[in-house]
Amino acid sequence: MPHAINQSRRRVLSTSAWTVAALCGTGTPAAAAAGGGGAEATKHRPFAPLKQLDAGLLNVGYAEAGPGHGPPVVLLHGWPYDIHSYVDVAPLLAAAGYRVIVPYLRGYGSTRFLSSETLRNGQQSAVAVDVIALMDALHIDKAILGGFDWGARTVDVIAALWPERCKAIVAVSGYIITNLDANRRPLPPAAELGWWYQYYFATERGRLGYSANRQDFNRLIWQIASPKWKFDEATYQQTASAFANPDHVSIVVHNYRWRLSLAEGEQRYDALERRLFERPVITVPAITIASDFDGPAADGKSYRDRFTGRYSHRILKDIGHNVPQEDPQAFAQAIVDVDGYR
Secondary structure, three states, rough: HHHHHHHHHHHHHHOHHHHOOOOOOOOOOOOOOOOOOEEOOOOOOOOOOOOOEOOOEEEEEEEOOOOOOOOOEEEEEOOOOOOHHHHHHHHHHHHHOEEEEEOOOOOOOOOOOOOOOOOOOOOHHHHHHHHHHHHHHHOOOOOEEEOOOHHHHHHHHHHHOOOHHEEEEEOOOOOOOOOOHHHHOOOHHHHHHHHEEEHOOHHHHHHHHHHHHHHHHHHHHHHHHHHOOOHHOOOHHHHHHHHHHHHHHHHHHHHHHHHHOOOOOHHHHHHHHHHHHOOOOEEEOOEEEHHHHHHHHHHHHHHHHHHHHHHEEEEEEOOOHHHHOOHHHHHHHHHHHHHHHO
């Protein structure tokens, strides 16, 4: 992309977010929180009417913003979040000329499996294949990919396995590709405590409890993962509706049981997983973002050697796990900046 265009996009992101309403329908545009996890959460307007598209094993629900001919950006959410993590990022990027695609992952929102016979599988390579299938269905050969939580893992996986499909990436928490052998090794007790919900999901009691209490459960996770983010109930409920997906509990529970080697994956993904277990390097341009959530790993040193292309690392203070919703300006700026990396 010409340097002049990149500079223009940087200027767009420095202007007020009140000037962008491309994604929010008519009327008052959505306000972007200008950073700072302690700020009161804004009340967001919803995305414009979502689109649905058959792609691979799924009928995918997704939001789209910006010019159809613009450079494509695919933004991926995590658990327990949804596309509204990007409700303020997407208009900023759309106003800067990008075509922004924000899909519901399998098990969330309006995304549905095409067949009742398909295993409700949450393993990392399955989710990545879903995204590649969506890009194929949208005729997107190469995109900038950005994500956090499950979304960051998926971005890492795609960049490692299909670098030709990635112009560049932005990954919150850095290199988080799962290695099942490594996950079998115990952590210090304080670190194990942070993963309490994985052990809960490993039990039948946990599956039943999550199914019955997913609204309260996920609100608690938001509070724990982002203790300085003062989100309001309207903001939470905007996302919480995505957890009513009929496959949500099955996908979430399978994901965490698979990570602990308590549930099998699918044979169709075995070759991909073997490659991922080798901790492949990521060669495409990348920006990684750390926040308070990352604790001692926030400096990024533990995964610096996994990125061999042009690379930079950013640390956001007083921000929790949901980086794009807590500091949309910083996340959008990272997308624009990495677009200029060569």
